[in-house]
Structures are given as C-alpha cells and as structure tokens.
Amino acid sequence: xxxxxxxxxxxxxxxxxxxxxxxxxxxxxxxxxxxxxxxxxxxxxxxxxxxxxxxxxxxxxxxxxxxxxxxxxxxxxxxxxxxxxxxxxxxxxxxxxxxxxxxxxxxxxxxxxxxxxxxxxxxxxxxxxxxxxxxxxxxxxxxxxxxxxxxxxxxxxxxxxxxxxxxxxxxxxxxxxxxxxxxxxxxxxxxxxxxxxxxxx
Amino acid sequence: xxxxxxxxxxxxxxxxxxxxxxxxxxxxxxxxxxxxxxxxxxxxxxxxxxxxxxxxxxxxxxxxxxxxxxxxxxxxxxxxxxxxxxxxxxxxxxxxxxxxxxxxxxxxxxxxxxxxxxxxxxxxxxxxxxxxxxxxxxxxxxxxxxxxxxxxxxxxxxxxxxxxxxxxxxxxxxxxxxxxxxxxxxxxxxxxxxxxxxxxxxxxxxxxxxxxxxxxxxxxxxxxxxxxxxxxxxxxxxxxxxxxxxxxxxxxxxxxxxxxxxxxxxxxxxxxxxxxxxxxxxxxxxxxxxxxxxxxxxxxxxxxxxxxxxxxxxxxxxxxxxx
Numbered sequence: 001x002x003x004x005x006x007x008x009x010x011x012x013x014x015x016x017x018x019x020x021x022x023x024x025x026x027x028x029x030x031x032x033x034x035x036x037x038x039x040x041x042x043x044x045x046x047x048x049x050x051x052x053x054x055x056x057x058x059x060x061x062x063x064x065x066x067x068x069x070x071x072x073x074x075x076x077x078x079x080x081x082x083x084x085x086x087x088x089x090x091x092x093x094x095x096x097x098x099x100x101x102x103x104x105x106x107x108x109x110x111x112x113x114x115x116x117x118x119x120x121x122x123x124x125x126x127x128x129x130x131x132x133x134x135x136x137x138x139x140x141x142x143x144x145x146x147x148x149x150x151x152x153x154x155x156x157x158x159x160x161x162x163x164x165x166x167x168x169x170x171x172x173x174x175x176x177x178x179x180x181x182x183x184x185x186x187x188x189x190x191x192x193x194x195x196x197x198x199x200x201x
Numbered sequence: 202x203x204x205x206x207x208x209x210x211x212x213x214x215x216x217x218x219x220x221x222x223x224x225x226x227x228x229x230x231x232x233x234x235x236x237x238x239x240x241x242x243x244x245x246x247x248x249x250x251x252x253x254x255x256x257x258x259x260x261x262x263x264x265x266x267x268x269x270x271x272x273x274x275x276x277x278x279x280x281x282x283x284x285x286x287x288x289x290x291x292x293x294x295x296x297x298x299x300x301x302x303x304x305x306x307x308x309x310x311x312x313x314x315x316x317x318x319x320x321x322x323x324x325x326x327x328x329x330x331x332x333x334x335x336x337x338x339x340x341x342x343x344x345x346x347x348x349x350x351x352x353x354x355x356x357x358x359x360x361x362x363x364x365x366x367x368x369x370x371x372x373x374x375x376x377x378x379x380x381x382x383x384x385x386x387x388x389x390x391x392x393x394x395x396x397x398x399x400x401x402x403x404x405x406x407x408x409x410x411x412x413x414x415x416x417x418x419x420x421x422x423x424x425x426x427x428x429x430x431x432x433x434x435x436x437x438x439x440x441x442x443x444x445x446x447x448x449x450x451x452x453x454x455x456x457x458x459x460x461x462x463x464x465x466x467x468x469x470x471x472x473x474x475x476x477x478x479x480x481x482x483x484x485x486x487x488x489x490x491x492x493x494x495x496x497x498x499x500x501x502x503x504x505x506x507x508x509x510x511x512x513x514x515x516x517x518x519x520x521x522x523x524x
Contacts, residue, residue, distance in 0.1 A: 014284060047315070048285035049283055049285070080279070080282065083277065087270050087272045088270075113280075115277050115280065118277075125273075
C-alpha cells in the first residue's frame with residue numbers, strides 16, 4: 001500500500017470471468033466511498049488467451065495501472081497465469097490462486113509441458129500464497145461458472161469493504177436469475193477463508 | 202484530443218513549467234506538432250521509445266532509467282498462452298478447411314486474424330481493414346496461385362466493397378470469403394448494417410450480401426455453414442477452380458452472442474473404448490478440449506456442441522452426452 005492506495009491484480013484465462021471479478025471489486029470500492037480506477041486487456045477476453053485486469057482504489061487514485069512489483073493482492077484464476085503475472089506482486093504480497101490447471105491448447109506440432117510445482121515456486125519467492133479449489137466448490141453449488149466469485153469472496157476478506165457493500169454490488173450487476181447463486185458463491189468464498197483461518201490458528 | 206491542438210493553452214503550459222516531457226505511444230505526433238511552432242525546450246522521443254505499447258514501467262525506464270522487476274522466465278518455463286478461437290467459433294471450421302487445402306490466405310483485423318496461429322497457421326497476411334481482398338488480387342497475379350481472401354462481415358461492409366469492385370472490373374479471379382458471424386466479434390459485439398439492428402438495438406434492414414455481391418458483378422456466390430466441414434471444403438474447392446471471381450458467405454452467428462451462448466445444445470464426450478489417441482480432433486484447436494493426456498478430454502462446461510471434433514473423428518469416439 002502506497003499513499004493509501006490498494007493495488008489489485010486479476011489474471012487468468014480468457015472466459016474465466018477475470019474482468020468481471022475486477023469490475024465487481026472496483027464497483028464495490030466505489031460503493032464503499034473510495035475512489036477507484038481500473039484498466040484491462042480486452043479482445044483476448046473470452047478467447048482463451050492470458051487476461052489481466054488492474055484495479056486500484058483508495059482515497060484518491062490517479063492512474064488505473066499498478067506498478068510492476070507493487071501489487072498488494074493478486075487474484076490468479078489459473079495456476080500458470082499466477083506464475084506469469086506473479087512478479088507484479090510486491091515482496092510478501094498475497095497471491096490467491098484458484099487451484100486449476102488449464103493447458104494452453106494451441107501448440108499442435110510441439111506440445112509444451114505445463115510447469116510443475118507452481119505454488120511452491122511462488123511460495124519460495126517470498127509471496128504469501130493461498131490456494132483455493134474454487135472449481136470443485138462451484139460445481140457443488142451447481143454452476144461451475146461462479147468459481148470466480150468464490151475466489152473473489154475469499155479475497156474480500158483481505159479488503160476493507162464491508163459485506164453489505166459487496167452484496168449490494170452483486171445484486172446490481174447480476175440478473176435476478178444469476179444473483180442468488182453468485183451471492184452464495186461469494187459467501188462461500190468468505191466462509192472458506194474463515195475456516196482456514198481457524199486451521200492456521 | 203482536439204485537432205488542431207489548442208495552441209495558446211499548450212504554449213501557456215510550456216512557458217509556466219521548467220521541464221516538459223511529451224509521452225506518447227508510437228510516433229511523435231503531438232511532439233512534432235508542438236515543435237513546428239518553434240518550441241524546442243521539450244523532451245519526447247529521445248527518452249520514450251517509439252516501439253510497442255507504453256506502460257508505467259516503459260515510461261519509468263525512459264525518464265528515470267528505473268528497471269522494473271524481472272518476470273520468472275529465466276527460472277521456470279512460463280509457457281505462452283496466446284488467444285484461441287472460442288469453443289464453437291464459426292471461424293474454426295472455415296480455417297480447418299483452409300489449412301487442409303494449403304491455400305494462400307490474406308486477411309485483416311478481427312477475431313479471424315487468430316487464424317494465423319497454430320493449429321491453423323492458415324492466415325498469411327494481416328494489414329489494415331479490407332486489405333486482404335486487394336492483397337489477394339495482387340498475389341494471384343504475381344504468384345499465379347489460388348489465393349483466398351477472408352474478411353469479417355462488418356469489415357466487408359466498411360472496407361471490402363471497393364476492392365471487390367476492383368477485382369471484377371479488372372478481371373481478377375480470386376475467391377473472397379465473407380465470415381458472416383452477424384456481429385462485430387472482437388471489439389465486443391457491436392451491431393452493423395448487416396446484423397439487422399441499429400447500434401441502439403432498434404430493428405433495421407439487414408444488408409443482403411448475396412444481392413450486394415451480385416450487383417458488384419460476382420456470379421459465383423454461395424452461402425455455407427462453416428460448421429459443415431464437408432460442404433465448406435467442397436465449395437471452397439469449387440470456387441478456386443473457377444476462372445472468375447467468387448464469393449463464399451461463411452454464415453453462422455458468433456458463438457459468444459447471448460442467443461447462441463445460452464441456447465440449449467448437446468454436449469459431447471470421448472468414448473475411450475473407441476478412441477485410438479490419433480489426435481486428429483486437436484486440429485480444430487478447441488479450447489474446450491484438454492490435450493495434456495494421451496487421449497483428448499472434453500470439458501463439458503465449455504463444450505458448445507458444435508460437432509467439429511465429431512466430424513473429424515474417424516473412429517466414432519465422440520458421442521453426445523446429454524442435452
């Protein structure tokens with residue numbers, strides 16, 4: 001945190017809902033009375049490419065882009081993307097990873113092997129890494145697409161916005177049909193954090 | 202930004218500051234404009250690169266020589282993840298056929314530019330909007346081969362018609378494929394004169410490409426569903442064999458349009474008893490297919506039921522799972 005501004009990075013694979021998670025966070029920050037700005041990669045969203053979104057909020061934000069190496073909290077929706085963008089996080093910063101592996105599918109002639117032990121690598125680099133099995137949990141809820149909101153719920157425990165502000169934002173940004181399950185997903189993410197806190201002691 | 206630039210405002214700003222930096226991406230447009238007024242106490246391209254996109258790190262490096270933290274590529278293999286065409290994308294079937302026929306393919310900017318990447322590696326040129334048709338015409342003369350131009354529906358309407366007229370007028374005989382996905386895909390689903398809706402989502406007349414192209418003077422005009430691989434291959438072959446210009450309208454709405462995305466569809470899965478692991482189905486580069494093991498696996502959450510992989514499978518190993 002520099003000048004009271006929180007730097008958040010969201011990254012994953014196009015189609016995972018990375019940009020939506022960033023959007024919800026920025027809107028919640030504004031709902032909670034903060035100034036917020038965001039910027040993102042378009043075009044490859046929904047197309048399986050590497051997608052990244054920057055969100056910054058605080059009393060007054062001038063630029064939407066996070067400084068490389070100054071990110072406070074990084075939400076990685078896929079493990080390889082956690083590795084790709086991890087160096088944006090400050091030393092000791094938090095990396096919250098959805099524990100999922102998505103093989104890049106485009107290399108037909110020369111398949112490339114997916115790097116192993118990504119979470120250990122990042123932990124050894126000095127980051128505070130949390131891994132969450134969001135896909136499995138989302139499937140239990142009945143809609144695998146809401147896994148992004150589970151990770152967002154988990155991340156929300158590290159942010160100063162209050163629960164009712166998040167819920168208000170979810171309500172405003174989802175259709176009536178999708179709101180209920182996304183609220184459930186969000187609260188489940190928070191619950192997972194609480195349970196883990198007890199375990200960690 | 203307004204043009205001409207607000208001269209007095211800028212000159213006042215410059216005269217009231219000690220150091221003036223002009224930070225602009227690529228070419229020094231504003232900088233040269235200001236220098237043309239005889240202003241010289243400004244710093245621009247001598248500090249800021251004219252190559253690539255700007256980022257806070259690029260600016261910091263240019264102005265203060267600050268190096269940003271290094272990524273992990275030297276320590277661990279961070280494999281790239283370029284974008285793919287979406288599961289069920291109409292372009293997929295078309296590019297599969299173009300790759301198979303090993304044609305020279307010219308194009309421009311849109312989702313269909315992704316046809317340059319593996320597994321298709323089918324698109325050979327990408328210049329400005331509409332350039333593909335003119336490029337194909339020139340190449341067909343120079344290389345004396347069967348050159349095919351691809352162009353998106355919205356791109357065709359704003360920049361493709363004049364060059365199509367040129368081909369007919371100057372007696373070329375290339376094949377132009379209009380990738381009609383009923384929307385402007387890559388920039389986020391804006392409507393256009395061929396989609397049937399105004400930009401405000403009011404119903405309006407949708408241009409009839411067949412009539413339009415016929416009026417230009419093209420005699421061979423065929424509509425094909427790009428998800429029908431056999432028919433697409435047959436019609437492309439037919440078109441390139443002609444000694445006259447041809448237009449193929451590859452028609453299927455974008456897989457990401459809500460009416461397509463949320464429509465009921467089948468989902469497919471691999472029958473491991475029949476699958477020989479031949480990997481022919483990988484040739485469509487479907488993001489819903491995991492190919493990390495010995496056998497492909499279909500992600501049922503992402504399968505759109507487009508049947509392209511089913512059409513490629515010679516062993517009847519891809520079956521409908523559920524509705």
